[in-house]
Amino acid sequence: MFSEKTVQTLRFTLKTSLIFLTWVPVIYTFNEHVCYISKVEGSSMKPTFNPSSTKSDFVLLWKWNLKPNLNINDVILLRSPINPEKIYAKRIKGLQGDKIQTRYPYPKQSVLIPRNHLWVEGDNIHSIDSNNFGPVSNGLVIGKACYIIFPFSRFGPIPDGGRECRESKLRNFNQDKESQVV
Numbered sequence: 001m002f003s004e005k006t007v008q009t010l011r012f013t014l015k016t017s018l019i020f021l022t023w024v025p026v027i028y029t030f031n032e033h034v035c036y037i038s039k040v041e042g043s044s045m046k047p048t049f050n051p052s053s054t055k056s057d058f059v060l061l062w063k064w065n066l067k068p069n070l071n072i073n074d075v076i077l078l079r080s081p082i083n084p085e086k087i088y089a090k091r092i093k094g095l096q097g098d099k100i101q102t103r104y105p106y107p108k109q110s111v112l113i114p115r116n117h118l119w120v121e122g123d124n125i126h127s128i129d130s131n132n133f134g135p136v137s138n139g140l141v142i143g144k145a146c147y148i149i150f151p152f153s154r155f156g157p158i159p160d161g162g163r164e165c166r167e168s169k170l171r172n173f174n175q176d177k178e179s180q181v182v
Helices: 004-033 163-181
Strands: 035-040 057-062 075-079 087-094 099-101 110-112 117-121 141-150
Touching: 004 035, 035 141, 075 117, 087 099
Parallel strands: none
Antiparallel strands: 035 057, 057 141, 075 087, 075 141, 087 117, 099 110
């Protein structure tokens, strides 16, 4: 009925398809619960992410056993508390129980972060962050950005610090410059 070559081709195709199909749930589970690569767009985390306006960064996002391992200065991806369709990349500035100095437009000068909440801010001073919408629930956190994967010229761990670190370096630079003038 079928030639030997046709039967071999059908067996090979069937075997390859079955192998592929058995890996689909494994890959899906890994992406949903362990880690995956995510594209970071926008300017809210400049210059940590997307220092060039022409390229977006791709980051390795860690999801496994995440909630108990979140620390101040970690960069996370989270769902917007205002619009769940949007995903934000922000730096953690405070954990539950911390008292945080806020900035405009937040209505109070300081806030005590409630249980199971975080205070997040973008590295760019003009970003939309907790100063706009307040503390965010831990449940909105999608994952922790661990490494910049692409562009390859920026490959490596996520830089520490954020806005305050750069402002401090700038103050020190300006003080050094002033002391040289005198």
